[in-house]
Amino acid sequence: MxxxxxxxxxxxxxxxxxxxxxxxxxxxxxQQAKAEGRPSSGCLxxxxxxxxxxxxxxxxxxxxxxxxxxxxxxxxxxxPILRWKQGETVTLNxxxxxDETTSIHWHGIRVPADxxxxxxxxxxxxxxxxxxxxxxxxxxxxxxxxxxxxxxxEAMGLYGAIIIDPIRPDPNACDRDYVVFLGEWTxxxxxxxVNNLKMQDDYYVFRQRTAASFPKEAREAGxxxxxxxxxxxxxxxxxAATDIADxxxxxxxYTLNGHAPDMNWNGLFRPGERVRLRFINGATMTxxxxxxxxxxxxxxxxxxxxxxPVPVDEFRIGVAETYDVIVQPKEDRAxxxxxxxxxxxxxxxxxxxxxxxxxxxxxxMDPRPVRTMVDMGMGNMKPGESMDHMSMPGMDMKExxxxxxxxxDMSHMGHMAMPKIEVDDPGPPPINVENxxxxxxPMDRTGSPGDGLENNGRRVLTYKQLRATRPxxxxxxxxxxxxxxxxxxxxxxxxxxxxxxxxxxGPIKLKKGERVRxxxxxxxxxxxxIHLHGLWSExxxxxxxxxxxxxxxxxxxxxxxxxLVTADVPGMWAYHCHLLYHMDLGMFRTVVVS
Amino acid sequence: xxxxxxxxLFLMAAGTAGAEDTMQYHAADAPVPGSVTHLGNIMPxxxxxxxxxxxxxxxxxxxxxxSGTDFRWDGEVWYGTDYDRLWIKSEGTLEKGRxxxxxxxxxxxxxxSTYWNLQGGVRVDLDDGPTRTWGAxxxxxxxxxxxxxxxTGYVSDRGRFGARIEGSYDFLLTNRLILxxxxxxxxxxxxxxxxxxxxxxxxxxxxxxxxxxxxxxFAPYVGVTYSGHLTQARRIARDQNEQPGSxxxxxxxxxxx
Numbered sequence: 001m002x003x004x005x006x007x008x009x010x011x012x013x014x015x016x017x018x019x020x021x022x023x024x025x026x027x028x029x030x031q032q033a034k035a036e037g038r039p040s041s042g043c044l045x046x047x048x049x050x051x052x053x054x055x056x057x058x059x060x061x062x063x064x065x066x067x068x069x070x071x072x073x074x075x076x077x078x079x080p081i082l083r084w085k086q087g088e089t090v091t092l093n094x095x096x097x098x099d100e101t102t103s104i105h106w107h108g109i110r111v112p113a114d115x116x117x118x119x120x121x122x123x124x125x126x127x128x129x130x131x132x133x134x135x136x137x138x139x140x141x142x143x144x145x146x147x148x149x150x151x152x153x154e155a156m157g158l159y160g161a162i163i164i165d166p167i168r169p170d171p172n173a174c175d176r177d178y179v180v181f182l183g184e185w186t187x188x189x190x191x192x193x194v195n196n197l198k199m200q201d202d203y204y205v206f207r208q209r210t211a212a213s214f215p216k217e218a219r220e221a222g223x224x225x226x227x228x229x230x231x232x233x234x235x236x237x238x239x240a241a242t243d244i245a246d247x248x249x250x251x252x253x254y255t256l257n258g259h260a261p262d263m264n265w266n267g268l269f270r271p272g273e274r275v276r277l278r279f280i281n282g283a284t285m286t287x288x289x290x291x292x293x294x295x296x297x298x299x300x301x302x303x304x305x306x307x308x309p310v311p312v313d314e315f316r317i318g319v320a321e322t323y324d325v326i327v328q329p330k331e332d333r334a335x336x337x338x339x340x341x342x343x344x345x346x347x348x349x350x351x352x353x354x355x356x357x358x359x360x361x362x363x364x365m366d367p368r369p370v371r372t373m374v375d376m377g378m379g380n381m382k383p384g385e386s387m388d389h390m391s392m393p394g395m396d397m398k399e400x401x402x403x404x405x406x407x408x409d410m411s412h413m414g415h416m417a418m419p420k421i422e423v424d425d426p427g428p429p430p431i432n433v434e435n436x437x438x439x440x441x442p443m444d445r446t447g448s449p450g451d452g453l454e455n456n457g458r459r460v461l462t463y464k465q466l467r468a469t470r471p472x473x474x475x476x477x478x479x480x481x482x483x484x485x486x487x488x489x490x491x492x493x494x495x496x497x498x499x500x501x502x503x504x505x506g507p508i509k510l511k512k513g514e515r516v517r518x519x520x521x522x523x524x525x526x527x528x529x530i531h532l533h534g535l536w537s538e539x540x541x542x543x544x545x546x547x548x549x550x551x552x553x554x555x556x557x558x559x560x561x562x563x564l565v566t567a568d569v570p571g572m573w574a575y576h577c578h579l580l581y582h583m584d585l586g587m588f589r590t591v592v593v594s
Numbered sequence: 595x596x597x598x599x600x601x602x603l604f605l606m607a608a609g610t611a612g613a614e615d616t617m618q619y620h621a622a623d624a625p626v627p628g629s630v631t632h633l634g635n636i637m638p639x640x641x642x643x644x645x646x647x648x649x650x651x652x653x654x655x656x657x658x659x660x661s662g663t664d665f666r667w668d669g670e671v672w673y674g675t676d677y678d679r680l681w682i683k684s685e686g687t688l689e690k691g692r693x694x695x696x697x698x699x700x701x702x703x704x705x706x707s708t709y710w711n712l713q714g715g716v717r718v719d720l721d722d723g724p725t726r727t728w729g730a731x732x733x734x735x736x737x738x739x740x741x742x743x744x745x746t747g748y749v750s751d752r753g754r755f756g757a758r759i760e761g762s763y764d765f766l767l768t769n770r771l772i773l774x775x776x777x778x779x780x781x782x783x784x785x786x787x788x789x790x791x792x793x794x795x796x797x798x799x800x801x802x803x804x805x806x807x808x809x810x811x812f813a814p815y816v817g818v819t820y821s822g823h824l825t826q827a828r829r830i831a832r833d834q835n836e837q838p839g840s841x842x843x844x845x846x847x848x849x850x851x
Binding site for chain 1: 626629640738739766
């Protein structure tokens with residue numbers, strides 16, 4: 001609702017800005033020419049460059065009526081698009097003019113550990129007034145991003161896009177090439193948000209089930225009794241089926257290249273041209289569902305790595321993920337890029353248009369998802385159904401056929417025949433102060449596009465569809481499996497792995513060169529985009545040797561999934577949920593490669 | 595060879611033979627004394643050991659009756675981490691210039707399970723009646739079906755025992771309009787006529803309040819409240835020519851920080 005009203009309110013006021021700020025890429029514009037407080041044009045710098053001087057400063061930014069003195073780079077939010085060239089060595093001089101320590105982490109870039117930019121792991125951070133020089137060679141190409149890893153600066157605007165041109169001719173080169181950087185904007189300080197969530201976990205959720213919404217639920221459930229039963233089942237667990245996002249459109253304005261919806265970012269095309277859109281989710285707490293009504297999107301890259309093209313109508317992008325898609329608008333009209341938040345409390349929006357200043361139709365938002373027993377890790381159980389028959393000893397083979405339980409999916413059956421591997425299995429997490437739930441029947445959900453997207457009549461990307469264009473670099477099978485449970489207590493707003501916060505846990509130790517399978521079991525009822533710094537995460541999604549290489553992987557609620565990691569770069573690496581407030585409250589581990 | 599495989603084999607064997615439980619659990623991130631998870635004192639995660647400070651005034655209300663208006667408050671503040679917190683609870687009723695039912699608790703609170711905290715400390719009955727001091731020990735938390743609950747046992751400096759039980763529930767009529775039934779009971783082992791306390795179930799303070807959350811932290815409400823003495827305390831009140839109990843129309847503001 002919030003976004004709609006602001007949309008109506010701000011339209012005329014912003015039109016002036018629109019015609020100035022977006023539109024044609026003046027490709028000769030030098031990077032320094034960007035004005036203070038100006039959002040991003042989404043246009044790539046004309047040429048890659050090896051040396052960048054980046055000044056971190058505070059800038060007064062006002063967007064959608066919400067002002068903040070935000071830390072940023074070069075005064076713009078997002079910061080400048082850094083265009084690099086694969087094979088080159090880049091030098092990044094980061095000057096800190098804030099009154100607190102800062103840092104820049106190059107998300108998804110394979111760097112030596114001391115260049116990774118995480119204070120406390122890679123280095124001590126960049127003190128006020130000082131300049132830190134990052135220097136590393138680029139082994140990869142594709143779309144990535146950078147952000148601060150210090151004191152919630154990322155949540156306020158210290159982030160931007162990275163484009164690395166491949167050495168070899170780019171198979172996905174297009175007539176037009178835009179960065180589409182998704183984010184949020186609010187004038188509520190990050191610490192205040194967390195403080196509110198600590199007191200009331202549903203502080204920002206105004207889409208709960210209420211007496212007023214009961215008749216509608218009863219209709220959908222078939223009877224009042226069924227709706228009541230479902231409510232009681234959730235209530236009995238002290239959980240809410242409407243718990244989709246912890247922070248919502250009540251305070252967030254969702255942004256596209258730093259533009260609020262009413263500012264209408266424009267990307268120009270001539271009908272018939274191929275347009276490459278490099279989607280980056282640089283949000284703090286929001287997963288986006290992206291579509292461009294009227295256009296088929298060809299997904300050609302995920303997390304910077306080329307994949308076999310997948311034609312889709314829509315895809316979900318987790319926080320910190322990137323997807324490159326190619327579209328080919330044929331008509332001489334405006335097409336809306338529509339990125340609704342997973343909880344449907346708002347959307348980011350921009351327009352692909354043949355001329356500056358055009359607007360396409362904005363579709364209505366979809367109904368908000370409602371969590372089910374699948375998200376609780378209860379398989380396909382009906383709410384309130386007895387769990388007695390799930391006790392292990394009484395289980396028979398017939399039941400197991402339709403229950404993809406621990407160790408029962410095909411990938412696990414597969415390696416049973418292989419040489420024995422060492423397994424670090426923490427066992428089911430304890431139900432304690434820090435953990436609320438145990439997924440009894442975690443499912444493989446890589447074939448699901450995610451909650452709220454199933455059976456919506458559109459072709460929505462799933463992880464299973466991602467197939468790398470070349471086989472993985474390391475053909476070895478894993479010699480070790482590390483099983484981790486994603487846990488949390490929504491009520492107390494505590495997050496962690498294996499029922500523990502960061503400060504109560506040891507490091508995850510990997511031997512240099514070791515090949516490891518990470519298996520994630522999500523016992524919480526929320527998505528967690530899990531990011532491993534410095535090393536690739538090769539998603540085991542049934543594509544054999546053509547596993548997609550990712551840096552951030554969404555673990556769906558109630559799911560079990562795995563990926564392979566080659567520990568080829570020594571050092572201390574951060575490993576965490578990229579929902580920033582989950583990370584900062586404990587869903588973080590140090591991975592040590594030595 | 596560990597649990598994943600064992601689990602699989604175990605499941606396959608289940609039904610035909612009781613498989614031997616050979617599971618050896620080991621967490622890759624198990625805490626190891628002396629292991630290094632970060633450099634020096636620089637924490638990569640800022641807030642997982644933070645302390646938080648909050649307070650809530652559940653009731654701050656006028657209770658209207660033709661005979662006169664009472665003012666009632668009931669609230670608490672707490673400071674601390676996820677596990678250890680210091681709580682101060684306060685309640686009281688101002689009635690015709692006289693302060694009664696003034697119970698003030700200072701408690702240490704320890705999180706013991708997903709939804710429950712153990713609490714222990716001191717309660718002082720501080721109002722216009724004689725002052726009493728109690729040792730306090732109890733639980734506070736969220737019962738099933740999202741029912742807020744507190745139960746505290748007390749032992750006084752004079753060797754007497756008491757208990758206070760409180761519960762409330764939020765019915766969401768809409769996302770901002772919330773109906774909250776609430777009740778608090780006090781029990782004592784011995785009567786204390788100067789404080790109008792009777793042996794057994796001594797008094798109840800209950801309300802049905804309808805609040806509108808203008809902001810999460812600020813919600814005006816209307817309600818119907820009942821405050822009264824029960825059983826022996828009822829006789830004590832009558833003997834002192836006081837009204838043993840009354841239903842009132844109430845108007846107040848629920849707020850927190």
